[in-house]
Amino acid sequence: MASMGLNLEEQKAVDRFRQDVVEPSMTKLVILDFWAEWCGPCKALTPVLEKIAAEYADKGVVLAKVNVDEEAFIASQFQVRSIPTVYALFQGQPVADLTNARSESQLRGVIDQLLAKLPIQAGDAPAADIAPLLAMGEEVLAEGDGERAAGIFAQIVELAPENAEAHGGLLRALILAGHLDEAEAALAALDPALSGDPVIERARTALALAKDKPDxxxxxxxxxxxxxxxxxxxxxxxxxxxxxxxxxxxxxxxxxxxxxxxxxxxxxxxxxxxxxxxxxxxxxxxxxxxxxxxxxxxxxxx
The missing domain is CATH 1.25.40 (Serine Threonine Protein Phosphatase 5, Tetratricopeptide repeat)
Structure with a gap:
């Protein structure tokens, strides 16, 4: 994506896109989903894309989402006229338009064809051993028990220190429990490789809002x-x-x-x-x- 003649905000958008989408696409097949909060069809498609991405994760497929309201410049570069719009990217270039592939079987068919043709580097299988613990932590969080959830996620962080979901869960649990200083310290100490992950951004947003709590x-x-x-x-x-x-x-x-x-x-x-x-x-x-x-x-x- 060209970056000459851009203003500061546009350059920042391009830099984010390069980090989150282009760089992973150098070795992986990136499913790029343009969406918005208010888009009903987007909400229906999201779980399908997430399921397919998880199913093909060990084959080198990853999902990247671009909110068209927040990243209007990026959407304009792809000439997005309606949403959801979905592309498959490899080495920074669109290799397939997946917009009309709305069902799991249609998506699998196109992705199988792309994987057969492209030199995709297979990824590691998800860490299935911590999946039940992550689910348990999220369930306790949903119940409103921040202290207990923090204990669960702290254990997961010890088992899988590279897992962004575990760190994000711990941060949100600390925030729910009212331990804002501890959450802020944990966020500051986080590995830079994880700090830009969407789940960490979600926790960062939660912390910023929680710090506004008045007496x-x-x-x-x-x-x-x-x-x-x-x-x-x-x-x-x-x-x-x-x-x-x-x-x-x-x-x-x-x-x-x-x-x-x-x-x-x-x-x-x-x-x-x-x-x-x-x-x-x-x-x-x-x-x-x-x-x-x-x-x-x-x-x-x-």
Missing amino acids: DGELAALRAAAAERPGDMDAQLAYAGAAFAAGERDEAAQKLLAMIQADREWNEGAAKAKLLQMFEAIGLEDPWVAATRRKLSTILFG
Whole structure:
């Protein structure tokens, strides 16, 4: 991808794409999925792509996702006109358009053909021995027991220090348990090779939001200001962020959705950006996130 004449943000986007997509594609077959939070068909396709990528991981297939709202410049370079758009990339070049291959059997057929033709380097099989532990940790996290989840993920980190999911789970568990300083220290000490992984980015986002947690007096003051000045977007945004950090998800989402409905372009879409940040911190598979995303889609696309 050419980088001459780009502004700073475009250059950063290109650098991210090179690191996350182009470099892995030098030896692997990368399934490149262009998607967005509000896209219903994308949400239906995602589990299919994830399943196929996991099934073919030991054959050198990896999945890379590009959010078209966050990486509009990259999407424009690929001339993405609708989503989901899915390509297979090898050595930095598209080798197949997988957009119309929506079923598992169709995807397997195309990928099998590509693997037979291209010099893909097979990957290592997933570490099946820690998979049950990871699932257990996520289940305990979903139950809201941060202390217990932290203990589980700490054990997994000892068993597999190179596993990004284990580190991400530990960070999120520490945050849930209120050990923000410990989470921040663990994040700072993380191997640079893991720090850019999406699961670590999710934990980093969760930590940034959690650090905004106010004390009871501050929260009450922000709530009062938002109630007294319903037209003051800054006051609404400040209260929404504080409410989320204090564990009041529904209240935070209600304020942000109302802001988006009133003026979705205010402050360059700050309300939507904050809501998407909350989604990322919690995890897209969370039922609350799924329900709130439906409400967002209704506002945006009616």
